[in-house]
Amino acid sequence: MAHRYKVREIAQQSGLSEATVDRVLNNRPGVRENTVAEVRQAIADLDKQRSQLRLNGRRYLIDVVMQTPQRFSDAFRAAVEAELPAFAPAMVRARFHLWESGETAQMVEALGRLRGSHGVVLKAQDEPEVAEAIDRLVGSGVPVVTYTTDVPGSSRCGYVGIDNHGAGMTAAYLVQQWLGEATSGVLITLSRTAFRGEGEREVGFRSALRGSGRPVIEVSDSDGIDATNEALVLAALEANPTVEAVYSVGGGNVATVSAFERLNRVCRVFVAHDLDADNRRLLREGRISAVLHNDLRADARLAVRSILQERGALPVESTKPVPIQIVTPYNMPLHF
Template sequence: MGHRYKVREIAQQSGLSEATVDRVLNNRPGVRENTRAEVQQAIADLDKQRAQLRLNGRRYLIDVVMQTPQRFSDAFRGAVEAELPTFAPAMLRARFHLWESGATAATVEQLARLRGSHGVILKAADDLAVAEAIDGLVEAGTPVVTYTTDVPNSLRYGYVGIDNHGAGVTAAYLMHQWLSAGAASANIAVLITLSRNVFRGEGEREVGFRSALRGAGLDVIDVTDSDGIDATNERLVLDALRRHPEIEAVYSVGGGNAATVAAFEKLGRACRVFIAHDLDADNRRLLRDGRISAVLHNDLRADARLALRMILQARGALPAEPVRPVPVQIVTPYNIPG
């Protein structure tokens, strides 16, 4: 079977003789492993060069569609805009469709209104109507990549984000360690706050958290449907604190952390451990002030770069590469990245 590159091309790229390259390609004996590695590296380099030629002068319009609190959408928008120029010689532009709260129908309507899109980065509820809207886009030739929360029963090209179940387990591990290391943890409850239970990613975090705490002797009390908006979240948390005087710790899945801290302070209640997600402006300030204990964070620019790359892969403009869950970082007041 012929190779996608001529032996002469690979030999020129690797600096090896054509005879040596031919022996490697045909898996003949008597070739050292480092020579085989040189040939494979030359092929990888040729793949990159071919991709660059395909990208040269191409223009792509990417749509970012997200229902999420503004503090997160602002941070992700900045990450996308910072990454767009890195795809030169292709020219990428982005349109942003961002809102904080609303029914699933708003997402479906927004997806139906997209025109001229070369790909969509989507944060949306795992809902049948959303899946059908994704399928319609993909069948019409527009690839979709889901971000932070997945819609797996759709034709989406792939998912970008952390292992949400693993993040919940990590939060539970930290919670148990810190509470066990302090005063007696008997009869202590942990409050878990979610923005909306239709988001698959948040549900996976909650399931991981609850399952890892099982048997630890800690009750878990949840509040949800705040959309991560501060005013709504503060009202819900105040109500939960009044009904449950045993709450002494928080795992924030859905944001609104400044409001949660304010609710504890209004009632004169101490929060022994507070674990949150995403290193947005609010969480940076709360970490520095010692109001929250740790943030489970992932690099938004790396997320944006991967999502954009996957869209170009889906369009055949870049070679396909394996995608792995984004690693989660544990950020404390002492290792906040710049």
């Protein structure tokens, strides 16, 4: 049977005879299970060493391009910088192109300006112009990984992030459990409807609440920035006196909490996303109920690894949506 390594190489790695290795590779009878395990471990070791050889002395420059509130980009930047040394012996550096608000044209321009990049981690609007910009990068040999929100109509090599639809359904479940029999309305806040991930969260949330009779009031296009969000939330609360719960898809939670307090309104349930500095404080103070969180360092590691895999520097491994954690004041991780 053909194999990616010569029998002699596997025998040297395992310390077994070539005849024994040959029997294992060809599934012949009379071989003990522990011997089979030794051969498999030898092959795994050779795979790992081959990967290290491909990485040895190589330099990679990764671009992180994101339109997102600064509190999130600061947290993700720290996660990327913490993970880069893990790819030694390769030397991986990152450049960051980060801004809080803007139109699609700004994103397209930023992607078009990239030079000398070995790969891009991208959080962007799901718009045709963005998909075309991604296609141009990929066509020039630069792999693109979308992060937290996908652009599936593009030729990006993969998506890293949570199952956004499932996250929305999880938020609805928590809201329903905490509100119980109360007929309270729910406010859902989005940063911008052009982000596909936020739309998927909203669809999941609304579908899980269908039949509950609860009114769902949407506030959007704040870019998740507190200064913009507060006025929008104040107007929504004044127009909807039954609202006693919040599902924050896009952030701006300090402003949302402040709006309730300014109107002397009770917020009985507040479910947010991302364990950034603001949400950690609000959670600790009991001003929000729970945070749907995923490990940013694991995200960063997976995104960079996906780029290196696409460049042939690492063996290909299948990726799955990142598990989501429900964080309360009593199980906050020390690091994020």
